[in-house]
Amino acid sequence: MKLILFYLRKLLAVVRNEVLVLPSRVAVIIFFLFILLLPSFTDDVYILRVFTLTCIFAIFAASWDLLCGFTGQLNFGHALFFGVGAYSAALMNIHWQLAPWFSIPLGALVAVAAGLTVGIPALRLKGTYLALTTMAFPIIVIGLIFTFPGFTGGELGISGIQKLAPTRIEEYYVISILMLVLCTIMWKITDSNTGIIFHAIREDEIAVRASGVNTTRYKLLAFCLSGFFAGLAGGLYAHFMRIVGPSTLDVSLSFQVVIWSIFGGAATIYGPVAAVFFLYPTLELFHLIQDYRTIVFAIVVLLVLIFMPDGLFRWLREKVEEECPRCKVRNVAWRKTCRVCTASLE
Protein backbone atom coordinates (compact mmCIF):
# COMPACT_ATOMS: atom_id res chain seq x y z
CA MET A 1 0.00 0.00 0.00
CA LYS A 2 2.80 2.37 0.98
CA LEU A 3 4.61 1.46 -2.21
CA ILE A 4 1.58 2.30 -4.33
CA LEU A 5 1.22 5.63 -2.58
CA PHE A 6 4.92 6.29 -3.13
CA TYR A 7 4.62 5.70 -6.85
CA LEU A 8 1.43 7.72 -7.05
CA ARG A 9 3.16 10.64 -5.39
CA LYS A 10 6.09 10.25 -7.74
CA LEU A 11 3.74 10.25 -10.73
CA LEU A 12 2.00 13.37 -9.45
CA ALA A 13 5.35 15.08 -9.03
CA VAL A 14 6.29 14.21 -12.61
CA VAL A 15 2.97 15.52 -13.88
CA ARG A 16 3.34 18.73 -11.91
CA ASN A 17 7.01 19.38 -12.69
CA GLU A 18 7.30 18.08 -16.23
CA VAL A 19 3.88 18.13 -17.86
CA LEU A 20 1.92 21.03 -16.45
CA VAL A 21 4.78 23.48 -16.94
CA LEU A 22 4.50 23.53 -20.73
CA PRO A 23 1.35 24.28 -22.75
CA SER A 24 2.43 21.93 -25.54
CA ARG A 25 2.64 18.98 -23.16
CA VAL A 26 -0.71 19.85 -21.63
CA ALA A 27 -2.14 20.02 -25.14
CA VAL A 28 -0.81 16.53 -25.89
CA ILE A 29 -2.41 15.15 -22.70
CA ILE A 30 -5.72 16.83 -23.54
CA PHE A 31 -5.50 15.44 -27.07
CA PHE A 32 -4.96 11.90 -25.76
CA LEU A 33 -7.86 12.25 -23.33
CA PHE A 34 -10.09 13.70 -26.05
CA ILE A 35 -9.33 10.78 -28.37
CA LEU A 36 -9.94 8.19 -25.66
CA LEU A 37 -13.09 9.78 -24.22
CA LEU A 38 -14.79 10.90 -27.43
CA PRO A 39 -17.24 7.96 -27.61
CA SER A 40 -18.51 8.74 -24.12
CA PHE A 41 -19.67 12.18 -25.27
CA THR A 42 -21.33 11.04 -28.43
CA ASP A 43 -22.34 7.82 -30.10
CA ASP A 44 -23.34 9.53 -33.29
CA VAL A 45 -22.19 7.19 -36.06
CA TYR A 46 -21.33 10.02 -38.42
CA ILE A 47 -19.05 11.84 -35.98
CA LEU A 48 -17.30 8.61 -35.01
CA ARG A 49 -16.79 7.80 -38.66
CA VAL A 50 -15.25 11.22 -39.35
CA PHE A 51 -12.87 10.90 -36.43
CA THR A 52 -11.91 7.33 -37.31
CA LEU A 53 -10.96 8.46 -40.79
CA THR A 54 -9.13 11.39 -39.26
CA CYS A 55 -7.07 8.97 -37.16
CA ILE A 56 -6.19 6.90 -40.23
CA PHE A 57 -5.08 9.97 -42.17
CA ALA A 58 -3.13 11.19 -39.14
CA ILE A 59 -0.97 8.04 -39.30
CA PHE A 60 -0.61 8.60 -43.04
CA ALA A 61 0.43 12.25 -42.67
CA ALA A 62 2.93 11.45 -39.92
CA SER A 63 4.52 8.78 -42.12
CA TRP A 64 4.98 11.36 -44.89
CA ASP A 65 6.62 13.65 -42.38
CA LEU A 66 9.03 10.90 -41.34
CA LEU A 67 10.23 10.49 -44.92
CA CYS A 68 10.02 14.01 -46.32
CA GLY A 69 10.03 16.35 -43.35
CA PHE A 70 12.88 14.62 -41.57
CA THR A 71 14.93 12.82 -44.18
CA GLY A 72 14.20 15.37 -46.89
CA GLN A 73 13.39 12.77 -49.55
CA LEU A 74 10.58 14.70 -51.21
CA ASN A 75 7.84 12.23 -52.06
CA PHE A 76 4.85 13.44 -54.08
CA GLY A 77 3.52 9.93 -54.57
CA HIS A 78 2.98 8.94 -50.98
CA ALA A 79 -0.45 7.54 -51.83
CA LEU A 80 1.47 4.63 -53.34
CA PHE A 81 2.22 3.22 -49.89
CA PHE A 82 -1.33 3.89 -48.70
CA GLY A 83 -2.89 2.33 -51.77
CA VAL A 84 -0.56 -0.66 -51.88
CA GLY A 85 -1.20 -1.29 -48.18
CA ALA A 86 -4.96 -1.00 -48.69
CA TYR A 87 -5.08 -3.18 -51.82
CA SER A 88 -2.80 -5.86 -50.35
CA ALA A 89 -4.82 -6.07 -47.16
CA ALA A 90 -8.05 -6.22 -49.15
CA LEU A 91 -6.79 -8.88 -51.58
CA MET A 92 -5.40 -11.06 -48.80
CA ASN A 93 -8.66 -10.74 -46.94
CA ILE A 94 -10.83 -11.55 -49.96
CA HIS A 95 -8.75 -14.24 -51.64
CA TRP A 96 -7.06 -15.93 -48.68
CA GLN A 97 -9.69 -15.12 -46.02
CA LEU A 98 -7.02 -13.69 -43.73
CA ALA A 99 -8.36 -11.93 -40.65
CA PRO A 100 -7.64 -8.16 -40.38
CA TRP A 101 -5.01 -8.85 -37.72
CA PHE A 102 -2.93 -10.64 -40.35
CA SER A 103 -3.91 -8.86 -43.51
CA ILE A 104 -3.12 -5.34 -42.24
CA PRO A 105 0.47 -6.02 -41.09
CA LEU A 106 1.11 -8.17 -44.17
CA GLY A 107 -0.26 -5.39 -46.35
CA ALA A 108 2.09 -3.00 -44.59
CA LEU A 109 4.99 -5.34 -45.41
CA VAL A 110 3.99 -5.23 -49.08
CA ALA A 111 4.05 -1.44 -48.75
CA VAL A 112 7.60 -1.76 -47.36
CA ALA A 113 8.51 -3.65 -50.53
CA ALA A 114 6.96 -0.78 -52.48
CA GLY A 115 9.07 1.59 -50.39
CA LEU A 116 12.20 -0.30 -51.43
CA THR A 117 11.12 -0.23 -55.07
CA VAL A 118 10.81 3.54 -54.95
CA GLY A 119 13.74 4.00 -52.62
CA ILE A 120 16.40 2.31 -54.74
CA PRO A 121 16.01 4.55 -57.81
CA ALA A 122 15.45 7.48 -55.45
CA LEU A 123 18.99 7.08 -54.11
CA ARG A 124 20.32 8.77 -57.21
CA LEU A 125 17.80 11.61 -57.29
CA LYS A 126 17.29 14.75 -55.27
CA GLY A 127 14.71 17.48 -54.70
CA THR A 128 12.26 18.17 -57.50
CA TYR A 129 13.55 15.34 -59.71
CA LEU A 130 12.85 12.89 -56.93
CA ALA A 131 9.42 14.45 -56.32
CA LEU A 132 8.42 14.06 -59.97
CA THR A 133 9.73 10.51 -60.18
CA THR A 134 7.88 9.40 -57.05
CA MET A 135 4.70 10.94 -58.41
CA ALA A 136 4.76 8.44 -61.27
CA PHE A 137 4.69 5.30 -59.12
CA PRO A 138 1.06 5.43 -57.88
CA ILE A 139 -0.04 6.15 -61.46
CA ILE A 140 1.84 3.06 -62.64
CA VAL A 141 0.10 0.94 -59.99
CA ILE A 142 -3.30 2.34 -61.03
CA GLY A 143 -2.43 1.25 -64.57
CA LEU A 144 -1.64 -2.24 -63.31
CA ILE A 145 -4.94 -2.38 -61.44
CA PHE A 146 -6.89 -1.45 -64.56
CA THR A 147 -4.98 -4.07 -66.55
CA PHE A 148 -6.09 -6.98 -64.31
CA PRO A 149 -9.71 -6.15 -63.43
CA GLY A 150 -10.50 -9.79 -62.67
CA PHE A 151 -8.06 -9.90 -59.80
CA THR A 152 -8.09 -6.30 -58.58
CA GLY A 153 -11.66 -5.27 -59.34
CA GLY A 154 -10.55 -2.66 -61.85
CA GLU A 155 -12.28 0.69 -61.59
CA LEU A 156 -14.95 -0.62 -59.23
CA GLY A 157 -12.39 -1.71 -56.68
CA ILE A 158 -12.75 -4.48 -54.14
CA SER A 159 -15.79 -4.60 -51.89
CA GLY A 160 -17.06 -6.91 -49.20
CA ILE A 161 -13.92 -6.72 -47.08
CA GLN A 162 -14.25 -8.02 -43.56
CA LYS A 163 -15.08 -5.50 -40.86
CA LEU A 164 -12.31 -4.52 -38.49
CA ALA A 165 -14.56 -4.92 -35.44
CA PRO A 166 -18.28 -5.61 -34.94
CA THR A 167 -19.38 -2.13 -33.83
CA ARG A 168 -18.45 1.42 -34.79
CA ILE A 169 -17.24 2.27 -31.28
CA GLU A 170 -14.95 -0.75 -31.19
CA GLU A 171 -13.60 0.14 -34.61
CA TYR A 172 -13.03 3.67 -33.42
CA TYR A 173 -11.09 2.46 -30.41
CA VAL A 174 -8.94 0.03 -32.36
CA ILE A 175 -7.97 2.67 -34.89
CA SER A 176 -7.60 5.62 -32.53
CA ILE A 177 -5.45 3.73 -30.03
CA LEU A 178 -3.33 2.37 -32.86
CA MET A 179 -2.97 5.93 -34.13
CA LEU A 180 -1.76 7.16 -30.74
CA VAL A 181 0.70 4.27 -30.43
CA LEU A 182 2.05 4.52 -33.98
CA CYS A 183 2.45 8.28 -33.86
CA THR A 184 4.27 7.98 -30.53
CA ILE A 185 6.57 5.38 -32.09
CA MET A 186 7.26 7.65 -35.07
CA TRP A 187 7.96 10.54 -32.75
CA LYS A 188 10.33 8.35 -30.75
CA ILE A 189 12.14 7.31 -33.92
CA THR A 190 12.69 10.91 -34.91
CA ASP A 191 13.87 11.69 -31.39
CA SER A 192 16.45 8.89 -31.39
CA ASN A 193 19.97 8.72 -32.78
CA THR A 194 18.54 7.45 -36.06
CA GLY A 195 16.41 10.57 -36.16
CA ILE A 196 19.50 12.76 -35.85
CA ILE A 197 21.01 11.04 -38.87
CA PHE A 198 17.73 11.52 -40.79
CA HIS A 199 17.86 15.24 -39.95
CA ALA A 200 21.49 15.43 -40.99
CA ILE A 201 20.81 13.72 -44.33
CA ARG A 202 18.20 16.37 -45.07
CA GLU A 203 20.69 19.11 -44.25
CA ASP A 204 23.76 17.86 -46.15
CA GLU A 205 24.12 14.34 -47.41
CA ILE A 206 27.77 14.59 -48.47
CA ALA A 207 28.77 15.78 -45.03
CA VAL A 208 26.98 12.82 -43.44
CA ARG A 209 28.92 10.48 -45.72
CA ALA A 210 32.15 12.22 -44.81
CA SER A 211 31.26 11.53 -41.16
CA GLY A 212 31.36 7.82 -41.91
CA VAL A 213 27.64 7.08 -41.99
CA ASN A 214 26.25 4.85 -44.73
CA THR A 215 23.61 7.21 -46.08
CA THR A 216 22.26 4.68 -48.57
CA ARG A 217 21.22 2.40 -45.76
CA TYR A 218 19.58 5.21 -43.80
CA LYS A 219 17.70 6.56 -46.80
CA LEU A 220 16.34 3.11 -47.59
CA LEU A 221 15.46 2.70 -43.92
CA ALA A 222 13.49 5.94 -44.07
CA PHE A 223 11.61 4.75 -47.17
CA CYS A 224 10.83 1.39 -45.53
CA LEU A 225 9.69 2.86 -42.22
CA SER A 226 7.55 5.44 -43.93
CA GLY A 227 6.11 2.79 -46.24
CA PHE A 228 5.35 0.54 -43.30
CA PHE A 229 3.38 3.16 -41.37
CA ALA A 230 1.57 4.42 -44.47
CA GLY A 231 0.78 0.81 -45.40
CA LEU A 232 -0.70 0.19 -41.96
CA ALA A 233 -2.88 3.27 -42.44
CA GLY A 234 -3.95 1.93 -45.83
CA GLY A 235 -4.82 -1.49 -44.42
CA LEU A 236 -6.87 0.09 -41.63
CA TYR A 237 -8.65 2.19 -44.24
CA ALA A 238 -9.49 -0.89 -46.30
CA HIS A 239 -10.99 -2.75 -43.37
CA PHE A 240 -12.78 0.31 -42.08
CA MET A 241 -14.34 1.43 -45.36
CA ARG A 242 -14.79 -2.21 -46.49
CA ILE A 243 -14.16 -1.07 -50.03
CA VAL A 244 -10.90 -0.22 -51.77
CA GLY A 245 -10.80 1.57 -55.09
CA PRO A 246 -8.24 3.35 -57.26
CA SER A 247 -9.00 6.51 -55.24
CA THR A 248 -6.58 5.25 -52.57
CA LEU A 249 -3.80 5.74 -55.12
CA ASP A 250 -5.06 9.05 -56.38
CA VAL A 251 -2.74 11.98 -57.04
CA SER A 252 -5.09 14.14 -54.96
CA LEU A 253 -4.45 11.93 -51.92
CA SER A 254 -0.71 12.34 -52.44
CA PHE A 255 -1.08 16.10 -52.47
CA GLN A 256 -3.53 16.09 -49.59
CA VAL A 257 -0.88 14.60 -47.34
CA VAL A 258 1.66 17.23 -48.45
CA ILE A 259 -0.83 19.99 -47.66
CA TRP A 260 -1.61 18.51 -44.24
CA SER A 261 2.04 18.19 -43.31
CA ILE A 262 3.16 21.61 -44.49
CA PHE A 263 0.08 23.19 -42.92
CA GLY A 264 0.86 21.70 -39.52
CA GLY A 265 4.61 22.12 -39.73
CA ALA A 266 6.91 19.64 -41.42
CA ALA A 267 9.63 17.80 -39.48
CA THR A 268 7.69 17.79 -36.22
CA ILE A 269 5.41 14.68 -36.38
CA TYR A 270 2.95 16.43 -34.05
CA GLY A 271 2.35 19.12 -36.69
CA PRO A 272 0.93 16.89 -39.43
CA VAL A 273 -1.12 14.89 -36.91
CA ALA A 274 -2.62 18.06 -35.45
CA ALA A 275 -3.18 19.46 -38.93
CA VAL A 276 -5.18 16.40 -39.97
CA PHE A 277 -7.26 16.70 -36.81
CA PHE A 278 -7.88 20.34 -37.66
CA LEU A 279 -8.37 20.19 -41.43
CA TYR A 280 -10.22 16.92 -41.98
CA PRO A 281 -13.16 17.54 -39.60
CA THR A 282 -13.25 21.19 -40.72
CA LEU A 283 -13.62 20.10 -44.31
CA GLU A 284 -16.48 17.85 -43.21
CA LEU A 285 -18.08 20.80 -41.41
CA PHE A 286 -17.96 22.75 -44.65
CA HIS A 287 -20.62 20.38 -45.97
CA LEU A 288 -22.97 23.02 -44.66
CA ILE A 289 -21.69 25.37 -47.37
CA GLN A 290 -21.23 22.70 -49.98
CA ASP A 291 -20.77 25.06 -52.95
CA TYR A 292 -17.90 27.06 -51.44
CA ARG A 293 -16.26 24.19 -49.59
CA THR A 294 -13.10 23.83 -51.63
CA ILE A 295 -12.47 27.54 -52.07
CA VAL A 296 -12.84 28.27 -48.35
CA PHE A 297 -10.51 25.38 -47.62
CA ALA A 298 -7.97 26.68 -50.11
CA ILE A 299 -8.12 30.20 -48.66
CA VAL A 300 -7.56 28.91 -45.11
CA VAL A 301 -4.58 26.83 -46.19
CA LEU A 302 -3.07 29.64 -48.27
CA LEU A 303 -3.41 32.16 -45.46
CA VAL A 304 -1.68 29.83 -43.05
CA LEU A 305 1.14 29.16 -45.50
CA ILE A 306 1.64 32.87 -46.20
CA PHE A 307 1.65 34.06 -42.61
CA MET A 308 3.05 30.98 -40.89
CA PRO A 309 5.45 29.38 -43.36
CA ASP A 310 6.77 27.04 -40.67
CA GLY A 311 3.33 25.60 -40.12
CA LEU A 312 0.40 26.55 -37.93
CA PHE A 313 1.20 24.40 -34.94
CA ARG A 314 4.88 25.22 -34.81
CA TRP A 315 3.90 28.89 -34.99
CA LEU A 316 1.45 28.44 -32.12
CA ARG A 317 4.11 26.66 -30.10
CA GLU A 318 6.60 29.47 -30.67
CA LYS A 319 3.96 31.94 -29.45
CA VAL A 320 3.25 30.23 -26.12
CA GLU A 321 6.68 28.82 -25.39
CA GLU A 322 10.16 30.20 -25.63
CA GLU A 323 13.59 28.73 -25.27
CA CYS A 324 15.83 29.76 -22.40
CA PRO A 325 18.83 31.46 -24.01
CA ARG A 326 21.19 29.85 -21.51
CA CYS A 327 20.12 26.25 -21.01
CA LYS A 328 17.80 25.80 -24.04
CA VAL A 329 14.98 24.40 -21.93
CA ARG A 330 11.53 25.42 -23.14
CA ASN A 331 9.50 27.71 -20.92
CA VAL A 332 6.02 29.21 -20.97
CA ALA A 333 6.23 32.54 -22.75
CA TRP A 334 4.89 34.49 -19.77
CA ARG A 335 7.54 33.30 -17.31
CA LYS A 336 10.13 35.88 -16.26
CA THR A 337 12.87 33.42 -15.36
CA CYS A 338 13.82 30.00 -16.71
CA ARG A 339 12.26 27.16 -14.77
CA VAL A 340 15.53 25.20 -14.67
CA CYS A 341 18.49 27.58 -14.63
CA THR A 342 16.59 30.71 -13.43
CA ALA A 343 18.18 32.84 -16.13
CA SER A 344 16.19 35.93 -17.04
CA LEU A 345 13.90 35.44 -20.04
CA GLU A 346 13.12 39.12 -20.59
Add this chain to the structure above:
Amino acid sequence: MSQSFLEVKGLTKKFGGLTAVNDATFSMERHQIIGLIGPNGAGKTTLLRLMTGILKPDSGSVRFMGQEMAGKNTWDIVNKGMVSTFQNMRPFRRLPIIANVMVACLCPRALKRGEWVKKIEAKAMDALEFAGISDMAKENASILSQGDLKRLEVARAIATEPELLLLDEPFGGLSPAETDLMAKSIKRLHKGGRFGRLHSEGPAMIIVEHKLHWLMMIATRIIVLSFGTIIADGTPDEIIKNPTVIEAYLGQGGN
Protein backbone atom coordinates in the same frame (compact mmCIF):
# COMPACT_ATOMS: atom_id res chain seq x y z
CA MET B 1 55.09 -5.49 -42.40
CA SER B 2 57.08 -3.27 -44.66
CA GLN B 3 54.11 -1.64 -46.37
CA SER B 4 53.80 2.06 -45.80
CA PHE B 5 50.96 3.71 -43.98
CA LEU B 6 49.62 5.60 -46.97
CA GLU B 7 50.66 5.16 -50.55
CA VAL B 8 49.18 7.27 -53.32
CA LYS B 9 50.19 6.17 -56.80
CA GLY B 10 49.47 7.85 -60.12
CA LEU B 11 46.26 9.49 -58.95
CA THR B 12 44.65 11.39 -61.82
CA LYS B 13 41.39 13.30 -62.16
CA LYS B 14 40.16 15.27 -65.16
CA PHE B 15 37.22 17.66 -65.24
CA GLY B 16 36.49 17.87 -68.95
CA GLY B 17 39.61 19.33 -70.53
CA LEU B 18 41.12 20.39 -67.22
CA THR B 19 43.46 18.00 -65.48
CA ALA B 20 42.87 18.83 -61.84
CA VAL B 21 45.23 16.24 -60.40
CA ASN B 22 47.86 14.74 -62.64
CA ASP B 23 49.67 11.55 -61.70
CA ALA B 24 50.07 12.38 -58.02
CA THR B 25 52.41 9.94 -56.31
CA PHE B 26 53.64 10.06 -52.74
CA SER B 27 53.71 7.97 -49.60
CA MET B 28 53.70 8.83 -45.94
CA GLU B 29 54.55 7.31 -42.58
CA ARG B 30 52.31 6.91 -39.57
CA HIS B 31 53.89 9.70 -37.51
CA GLN B 32 54.09 12.42 -40.16
CA ILE B 33 52.30 15.70 -40.58
CA ILE B 34 52.37 16.67 -44.22
CA GLY B 35 51.62 20.20 -45.36
CA LEU B 36 50.06 20.33 -48.81
CA ILE B 37 50.56 23.72 -50.43
CA GLY B 38 50.23 25.26 -53.83
CA PRO B 39 48.73 28.26 -55.66
CA ASN B 40 44.96 28.58 -56.01
CA GLY B 41 43.48 25.96 -58.29
CA ALA B 42 46.49 23.70 -57.97
CA GLY B 43 44.29 20.71 -57.14
CA LYS B 44 44.92 20.41 -53.41
CA THR B 45 41.29 20.05 -52.40
CA THR B 46 40.62 17.75 -55.35
CA LEU B 47 43.48 15.51 -54.22
CA LEU B 48 41.97 15.25 -50.72
CA ARG B 49 38.53 14.55 -52.16
CA LEU B 50 39.92 11.82 -54.36
CA MET B 51 41.55 10.22 -51.34
CA THR B 52 38.34 10.26 -49.26
CA GLY B 53 36.16 9.02 -52.08
CA ILE B 54 33.96 12.11 -52.41
CA LEU B 55 35.26 12.25 -55.98
CA LYS B 56 36.12 9.12 -57.93
CA PRO B 57 39.60 9.15 -59.53
CA ASP B 58 40.01 8.51 -63.27
CA SER B 59 43.05 6.37 -62.60
CA GLY B 60 45.58 5.61 -59.91
CA SER B 61 45.47 3.95 -56.54
CA VAL B 62 45.31 4.97 -52.89
CA ARG B 63 46.58 2.30 -50.51
CA PHE B 64 45.81 3.03 -46.89
CA MET B 65 47.14 0.65 -44.22
CA GLY B 66 47.54 -2.04 -46.82
CA GLN B 67 44.06 -1.71 -48.33
CA GLU B 68 42.99 -0.20 -51.64
CA MET B 69 40.75 2.83 -51.08
CA ALA B 70 40.30 4.30 -54.56
CA GLY B 71 36.74 3.93 -55.80
CA LYS B 72 35.32 2.93 -52.43
CA ASN B 73 32.40 4.69 -50.77
CA THR B 74 33.23 7.65 -48.57
CA TRP B 75 31.72 6.04 -45.49
CA ASP B 76 33.82 2.89 -45.92
CA ILE B 77 36.97 4.98 -46.17
CA VAL B 78 36.01 6.95 -43.05
CA ASN B 79 35.36 3.73 -41.20
CA LYS B 80 38.82 2.50 -42.16
CA GLY B 81 40.19 5.58 -40.41
CA MET B 82 40.79 8.24 -43.05
CA VAL B 83 38.62 11.28 -42.56
CA SER B 84 38.68 14.78 -44.02
CA THR B 85 37.20 18.16 -43.20
CA PHE B 86 35.61 20.46 -45.75
CA GLN B 87 37.22 23.66 -46.93
CA ASN B 88 33.86 25.38 -47.33
CA MET B 89 32.37 24.21 -44.07
CA ARG B 90 29.33 22.01 -44.35
CA PRO B 91 27.60 21.94 -40.98
CA PHE B 92 24.02 20.73 -40.52
CA ARG B 93 22.79 24.25 -40.01
CA ARG B 94 19.40 23.56 -38.51
CA LEU B 95 20.73 21.04 -35.99
CA PRO B 96 22.28 21.90 -32.63
CA ILE B 97 26.06 21.88 -32.65
CA ILE B 98 26.20 18.81 -30.44
CA ALA B 99 23.99 16.90 -32.89
CA ASN B 100 26.41 17.79 -35.68
CA VAL B 101 29.14 15.93 -33.84
CA MET B 102 26.83 13.13 -32.71
CA VAL B 103 26.33 12.14 -36.35
CA ALA B 104 30.05 11.43 -36.58
CA CYS B 105 29.96 9.62 -33.22
CA LEU B 106 27.25 7.36 -34.68
CA CYS B 107 29.38 6.01 -37.51
CA PRO B 108 30.27 2.32 -37.11
CA ARG B 109 33.95 3.02 -36.48
CA ALA B 110 33.29 5.40 -33.59
CA LEU B 111 30.62 3.11 -32.13
CA LYS B 112 32.93 0.11 -32.19
CA ARG B 113 35.84 1.96 -30.67
CA GLY B 114 33.78 3.57 -27.96
CA GLU B 115 31.86 0.55 -26.78
CA TRP B 116 32.36 1.48 -23.16
CA VAL B 117 30.94 4.93 -23.79
CA LYS B 118 27.31 4.76 -22.74
CA LYS B 119 26.24 8.16 -23.89
CA ILE B 120 26.94 9.34 -27.41
CA GLU B 121 26.25 12.89 -26.23
CA ALA B 122 29.04 12.70 -23.67
CA LYS B 123 31.54 11.67 -26.30
CA ALA B 124 30.35 14.33 -28.73
CA MET B 125 30.69 16.84 -25.91
CA ASP B 126 34.31 15.82 -25.39
CA ALA B 127 35.04 16.33 -29.08
CA LEU B 128 33.51 19.81 -28.82
CA GLU B 129 35.49 20.46 -25.68
CA PHE B 130 38.67 19.61 -27.51
CA ALA B 131 37.76 21.98 -30.32
CA GLY B 132 36.84 24.65 -27.79
CA ILE B 133 33.19 25.25 -28.64
CA SER B 134 31.53 23.12 -25.96
CA ASP B 135 29.90 26.17 -24.34
CA MET B 136 27.69 26.60 -27.40
CA ALA B 137 26.79 22.92 -27.73
CA LYS B 138 23.03 23.44 -27.72
CA GLU B 139 22.90 26.39 -30.08
CA ASN B 140 21.98 25.86 -33.71
CA ALA B 141 24.98 25.51 -35.98
CA SER B 142 23.66 28.40 -38.11
CA ILE B 143 24.77 30.96 -35.50
CA LEU B 144 28.43 29.96 -35.56
CA SER B 145 31.11 32.31 -36.85
CA GLN B 146 33.58 31.32 -39.54
CA GLY B 147 36.25 30.36 -37.04
CA ASP B 148 33.89 28.32 -34.91
CA LEU B 149 32.64 26.48 -37.99
CA LYS B 150 36.23 25.44 -38.64
CA ARG B 151 36.41 24.11 -35.11
CA LEU B 152 33.14 22.28 -35.62
CA GLU B 153 34.60 20.65 -38.74
CA VAL B 154 37.60 19.52 -36.72
CA ALA B 155 35.40 18.26 -33.88
CA ARG B 156 33.30 16.27 -36.33
CA ALA B 157 36.38 14.76 -37.92
CA ILE B 158 38.08 13.70 -34.69
CA ALA B 159 34.84 12.25 -33.32
CA THR B 160 35.38 9.33 -35.71
CA GLU B 161 38.78 8.72 -34.05
CA PRO B 162 40.78 8.67 -37.29
CA GLU B 163 44.22 7.27 -38.06
CA LEU B 164 44.74 9.78 -40.84
CA LEU B 165 43.21 13.23 -40.67
CA LEU B 166 42.97 15.35 -43.81
CA LEU B 167 42.46 19.00 -42.88
CA ASP B 168 41.37 21.30 -45.70
CA GLU B 169 42.40 24.85 -44.78
CA PRO B 170 41.88 24.60 -41.03
CA PHE B 171 43.17 28.18 -40.61
CA GLY B 172 41.13 29.71 -43.44
CA GLY B 173 39.29 32.82 -42.27
CA LEU B 174 40.70 32.71 -38.76
CA SER B 175 42.24 35.67 -36.97
CA PRO B 176 45.93 35.36 -35.95
CA ALA B 177 44.99 34.58 -32.34
CA GLU B 178 42.49 31.92 -33.42
CA THR B 179 45.01 30.48 -35.82
CA ASP B 180 47.53 30.17 -33.01
CA LEU B 181 44.97 28.34 -30.91
CA MET B 182 44.00 26.03 -33.74
CA ALA B 183 47.65 25.25 -34.51
CA LYS B 184 48.21 24.34 -30.88
CA SER B 185 45.12 22.10 -30.88
CA ILE B 186 46.36 20.32 -33.97
CA LYS B 187 49.76 19.73 -32.37
CA ARG B 188 48.11 18.44 -29.22
CA LEU B 189 45.91 16.13 -31.24
CA HIS B 190 48.93 14.78 -33.09
CA LYS B 191 50.61 13.87 -29.79
CA GLY B 192 47.62 11.69 -29.06
CA GLY B 193 46.11 10.63 -25.75
CA ARG B 194 42.75 10.79 -24.18
CA PHE B 195 40.46 13.79 -24.25
CA GLY B 196 37.70 12.79 -21.88
CA ARG B 197 35.89 9.87 -23.49
CA LEU B 198 37.50 10.59 -26.81
CA HIS B 199 40.58 8.60 -27.63
CA SER B 200 43.14 10.02 -30.02
CA GLU B 201 45.66 7.69 -31.58
CA GLY B 202 47.66 10.72 -32.56
CA PRO B 203 46.54 10.65 -36.17
CA ALA B 204 48.87 11.29 -39.07
CA MET B 205 47.77 14.44 -40.87
CA ILE B 206 47.76 16.04 -44.26
CA ILE B 207 47.05 19.75 -43.96
CA VAL B 208 46.12 21.93 -46.92
CA GLU B 209 46.89 25.51 -46.01
CA HIS B 210 47.80 28.92 -47.37
CA LYS B 211 49.09 30.40 -44.12
CA LEU B 212 52.59 29.09 -44.58
CA HIS B 213 54.01 30.64 -41.44
CA TRP B 214 51.84 28.50 -39.18
CA LEU B 215 51.97 25.48 -41.44
CA MET B 216 55.78 25.43 -41.32
CA MET B 217 55.56 25.37 -37.52
CA ILE B 218 53.42 22.24 -37.48
CA ALA B 219 54.39 20.24 -40.54
CA THR B 220 57.41 18.00 -40.75
CA ARG B 221 57.20 17.64 -44.49
CA ILE B 222 55.76 19.76 -47.27
CA ILE B 223 54.38 18.70 -50.63
CA VAL B 224 53.90 21.40 -53.27
CA LEU B 225 51.29 21.08 -55.99
CA SER B 226 51.08 23.24 -59.08
CA PHE B 227 48.55 22.71 -61.88
CA GLY B 228 47.77 19.28 -60.50
CA THR B 229 51.33 18.05 -60.47
CA ILE B 230 53.59 17.53 -57.48
CA ILE B 231 56.58 19.81 -58.08
CA ALA B 232 58.41 19.52 -54.78
CA ASP B 233 58.50 17.32 -51.70
CA GLY B 234 60.73 17.83 -48.67
CA THR B 235 61.23 19.37 -45.26
CA PRO B 236 59.99 22.95 -44.71
CA ASP B 237 63.54 24.34 -44.88
CA GLU B 238 64.23 22.70 -48.22
CA ILE B 239 60.93 23.89 -49.65
CA ILE B 240 61.46 27.56 -48.78
CA LYS B 241 64.71 27.54 -50.73
CA ASN B 242 63.45 25.46 -53.65
CA PRO B 243 63.59 27.63 -56.82
CA THR B 244 60.77 25.75 -58.59
CA VAL B 245 58.42 26.45 -55.69
CA ILE B 246 59.34 30.12 -55.60
CA GLU B 247 58.67 30.32 -59.30
CA ALA B 248 55.29 28.62 -59.02
CA TYR B 249 54.21 30.96 -56.23
CA LEU B 250 55.69 34.26 -57.33
CA GLY B 251 56.36 33.83 -61.04
CA GLN B 252 59.72 34.09 -62.72
CA GLY B 253 62.28 36.38 -61.13
CA GLY B 254 60.59 36.46 -57.74
CA ASN B 255 62.58 36.02 -54.59
